[in-house]
Amino acid sequence: MQANRTLKRFSLFSVCVGILHFAMETWFHFAFGQSMVQLLADYIGVCLLVYSGIRTFMNPISRGLLCGAWGYAFCLNYRAFAWRLDAFQDGASTGLMDNTLIILACTLLFSLLAFAYTLIICSTKNQP
Numbered sequence: 001m002q003a004n005r006t007l008k009r010f011s012l013f014s015v016c017v018g019i020l021h022f023a024m025e026t027w028f029h030f031a032f033g034q035s036m037v038q039l040l041a042d043y044i045g046v047c048l049l050v051y052s053g054i055r056t057f058m059n060p061i062s063r064g065l066l067c068g069a070w071g072y073a074f075c076l077n078y079r080a081f082a083w084r085l086d087a088f089q090d091g092a093s094t095g096l097m098d099n100t101l102i103i104l105a106c107t108l109l110f111s112l113l114a115f116a117y118t119l120i121i122c123s124t125k126n127q128p
Contacts, residue, residue: 004060007121011057014066014114018049021073032096045073067118074111081108 025042028034052065081104087093088101 007060008057011053014049014053018046022046045076067122070115070118074115077108077111
């Protein structure tokens, strides 16, 4: 029973993160510019988080969707972090890229923890 309640809270949390990601990515797109291809990749992540969060909230059996959404979010964060880190190490980064690198380091850790949590809830014996 407690596991279901925790999963429902995490599902709502995932929806909120998806909405926040949408807002921040849209702001970043208009403020600093990025290609539509990059924006689309982020919007796919937003859709996955919101859709899987709602589905898992309504039916805990859908927790695999939530795991996939957080896995995608982690990979997306890792890739964005990696190319900015490469630029930083090569001395080719700008101040904006350095600031973004710090933010991405935090979101990378955050998405890794969320992904690990979803892997655990998908693989435990006593699944909700």
